Amino acid sequence: MRKRPLQIAFVVLWTAVVILLVGFGWRLLRELVPGPEPTTVVPPLPSVAPPPSEQEITLYFADGETLALRSEKRRTRLGSETAGNCATIISELIRGPRSPTLSSTIPSDAQLLGAYQLGDTLVLDFSRELQTNHSGGSAGELLTVYSIVNTLAENIHGISRVQILVEGNEVETLAGHLDLREPLSPNTTWMTDMSSEQPKV
Amino acid sequence: MPRGRERSSLLFPVNLKRLTVILMLASVAGIACFVAGESFAQAGTARENVVLPEVARSFGVATSWMPADRKLSLAYGDHDVEIVIGTDYLMFDGKPLELLAPVVVLDGAVSMSLPDATTLFSRLLGRDINPAEILSASSASRQHSDIVGHDLIKSIRYISYPDLTRLIINIAAIRGSDAIEVNCVRSGGTLRVTFPGFRMLQSVAPFDIGDAIVRSVEPVQDGTDATLVIRTVAEGGECEVQKHDDPLRVVLDIRPTDSLAKRTPLTRSVSTSRSSEWTEPVPILPDQRISFTTVVIDAGHGGKDVGARGRDGLLEKDVTLDIALKLKELLERGTNVKVVLTRTDDQFVSLKERTAIANRAKNGSPADLFISIHTNSHASTAVTGFEAYYISDAVDPSAEATAAMENAVIAFENEGNEAVEARLTPILWDLQFTEFISESSEMAFMVQREMAERLSTQDRGVRQAQFIVLAGVAMPSVLVEVGFISNRIEETRLKTDDFRGRAAEALAAAVTDYKNRFESRLGFSNGTSNP
Known part of the structure; x- marks a missing residue:
């Protein structure tokens, strides 16, 4: 009977300690983890929006020997945003291959102006140099277009088709041959000589 | 439950069992009549x-x-x-x-x-x-x-793809496709495909394919079995058999042995929607395609569109025009084919206009063949050689749907009557397109072979691509890349009258060969056609 008030006091004390700890922990959490951007509605949970991390990407360049595309892997920092990642990957493509047997497929002064995703289709908007400074030829044109399409479909999750625009507009072709009026799927059939050790596109 | 029985006997005063038996008998009789009628009709028209x-x-x-x-x-x-x-x-x-x-x-x-x-x-x-x-x-x-009453091999058609050759074997049989036995035996450079219990129609003649995989196909009646003797280019080919109903046919895909490992599945993407300002090719009925009279030659680029440029300043548009003019002259001298050029001088002609010209070149209708002439370019200046392209259907050729569509063309051609025309009109263009692919691939391989004989440069082979001019013309078509203007040595060659002349000769030979094959399919052997 005498012990009852003591028990109550104990419970009250424990409750206070727990409340204190929770409150302290909450403050600590809020200080360590950056809060949400004013525009985003995503709750500030630690699992959201990881900082850009280094990842391995696969780039497709022109192989002078076989007239096909060949892959080259490199590490680069990718974030969670599609547009930003596209820009990173395209700039790596423009920078060109490391292997001396491969050649670049995109005119060096071309720029990616924008990128957005519509379902499984990725729309890429390039500056006019992609078209005006293209060296032409069926082979050259096919390699340019499919190095872009195959590379992005492989590295951007959930993309199975790519539509190329020039200065915001739909174009018939880049250099007079390949039909760009519709989004293109990655192509492996015309590149029969692609080496088999590379992953499927 | 008893209530249910009562109700059913009220609804069906006739004994249910008896009704079922009657219905079954009636349907069996109906099917029998239908089958008999069909085979009678077939025998009737067939014999005549x-x-x-x-x-x-x-x-x-x-x-x-x-x-x-x-x-x-x-x-x-x-x-x-x-x-x-x-x-x-x-x-x-x-x-x-x-x-x-x-x-x-x-x-x-x-x-x-x-x-x-x-x-x-x-x-x-x-x-x-x-x-x-x-x-x-x-x-x-x-x-x-x-022959009536036997299982028959009626006709064979083929499509050359870069990595496989597809034979579509049209058959007539009482049994369904599941019950048809097909045996593939390989020995060296020969594949023997046997259809036990089948008769080979005599109209199924031996034919040469001459693509990268198959040399020739010879139909043989081997006692009670029909056999196709397929001679492959390389020793050992893989044979994949698909059987389909409606119409009944067997599709054989022949691949070089080593290419099987390379096969990668491709996501299917067929899009038929075209920007509306492009002239939609007008579908033409197979019956109209019984003559080969008109060829359209398309000199690539022109005017403000110079095409690819050589290191030494040679422009693609000038080379293509010269070859096109030489080819026109050769064809007009050597054959009775009418030649239509998409441009005759250094002027800009849009891709749209080019396809429009081709689609009305034969008295307002599409021409019989379209050849687009180009010179190639590559970032690596070391690349050399010639290529021939034909349109890609943007579908994995091993997809079953493609095989089904390809065959529908044949069924359509075989029946060739108005009732069928009416029934098939909405999908006619698809069917026609597939027929064009078959003929385009044939032409592409012939062009490549003729160029290999005349141009002493590297043979880069035949490829498929979604090229805009090829997609826009309602006829078999090829795009030819005669050489790499980006390579210094080839640029020098492309400047010479001799090289341009040989390229034109190769194309003229391919056109003649194609025309002969087209006419021999109509029942005319080579040389019997009007000179």
């Missing part, structure tokens, strides 16, 4: 038609074919006969003679009914000829009477 040029040839009657007028002429002794496809009379020594049935193109061959042929040849040769003689003379007759 003979391939006219074949019969003429075997009796020593001279034939000449004027595709532009859809007219066939026969000459024997003092007599001459003129027949216009689709009409139900002929001109015998200038006098009209009525026919029981019009002369038609069946299964791609000029065909006449047996009674008409019997009358005609009796008059022409001046002696009594009986129908059996006509039948035995027509080695490619539609169907001999003794």
